Amino acid sequence: MAISPVAMRLPRPPVPWTPLVIAEERCKGCELCVAACPKSVLALDRGRVNILGYHPIALTDASACTSCAFCARICPDTVFTVWAAPRMPREERAR
């Protein structure tokens, strides 16, 4: 798995936080990631076309994404940068 050029420009997690940063201009719409996602939260955005002429991938439900990174592992074009969910302080976890 190559390191996404987007990841190299992101020394810190994105704000507002999201589990995926998508370099949609690199997406070729092959849908390999759609098949690989165990939570079924990826879909082509058929309302838009990227600079390559393809419908780019989009995250449909950020709250259901587990940051498993299966999508990043299978994508041939290093479109995804995956961030793990921020850890909650211990006192909040106990509630």
Ligand code: SF4
């Ligand atoms: S990180 Fe896992 S759950 Fe989230 S979109 Fe990618 S494959 Fe799906």
Ligand code: SF4
């Ligand atoms: S695997 Fe990569 S190139 Fe293919 S649809 Fe998903 S994000 Fe786009």
